[in-house]
Amino acid sequence: MTSPLLHSLTIALGERSYPILIGSGLLANPTSLQNLPQASSALIVSNSTVAPLYAEALQTGLQKHYARVLQVVLPDGEAYKDWQTLQLIFDALLESGCDRKTVLFALGGGVVGDMTGFAAASYMRGVPFVQVPTTLLAQVDSSVGGKTGINHPLGKNMVGAFYQPQRVLCDLDTLKTLPAREVSAGLAEVIKYGPIADMVFFDWIEAHISALVARDVQALAHAVRRSCEIKADVVSQDEREGGLRAILNFGHTFGHAIEAGLGYGDWLHGEAVGCGMVMAAHLSLALGLVDEAFVQRLTRLIAAAGLPVRGPQLDAVDNAGLYLDLMRVDKKAEAGTIRFVVIDGPGRARMCAADDGTVRSVIDRCCAA
């Protein structure tokens, strides 16, 4: 028997608006799949870890709505977020004669979601897709807002498209099988929303961090809902990141340097973002925007979520220099000038440039010897 839906909210983008459903038992709940675009075929895109756990439940639900429900199972890992693996989705669609109404279902974490969204944006110049995120990170961030894409050997998420899903289905039950390290990685993106937008939420996360780490379903439901509300609000105002949306990248500039410098997959994306937020908070302190107490408070919360708070040493000779080089290929960089998201007082964020000397001293302070 299915559990009741806990929360529903809408991301307001005019004719591209869509609902985000958050609850227990959504995969098995027939109402969660009602009123999606009609088509003769649906394709579930998943990976070798998630498909054995949840594809059958989704397939059963979809068979009530679509005459043909196909599946493609991708290899698991950030290393496969590339052209070759994307091609497997197009192969499955074309080999099965899928037409331009086919609906794609992304069943998995952010890697599957980003790739499926990009495939949907490009197949026959665009087919509908639905996000069914199964990691905490994907439920609170990557499945919402329409950023899709793949990595290039020279940079993360460098090839992609803005393309909104028809619906996001966050089934909290799927988080029960998530490795603990992945839960912590997702909490980094939850914590992010506090300093950039809502210190009341930040207080709440502090008070409930043990419940969140322990996957208490009520705590998770609130965290996913409030995170999606904040993200929906920002994306509704600035869908294509002309300005405001960039604040959602708090911690990501340092974080992307960590991921690239260590090699993708060594630290999880959320771990790098968690540590990157500590570094970005130190930069905000160095620029006189927040006080030391705020930095320590954020650092304690990130540590309590089970995330690293000391940056890795990326280079024995010139560690800060390598961080700077890696950050210059960030998508927010303009004409080689790195643009950081800084906290402009608790609960408020903005973009700013900083001179290399200041950034170097922040990196030296934040990195493990």
Ligand code: NAD
């Ligand atoms: P992921 O997709 O690699 O998933 C993490 C791991 O958990 C994988 O091994 C996956 O197979 C496994 N997994 C997924 N669901 C599971 C479940 N329910 N039970 C057991 N195992 C499960 O990583 P992620 O953290 O979900 O996403 C990271 C990706 O998201 C990165 O590529 C990042 O660039 C992208 N991202 C995109 C956006 C966006 O706005 N589009 C935002 C943030 C991050």
Ligand code: GLY
């Ligand atoms: N994760 C950042 C964004 O969606 O803009």
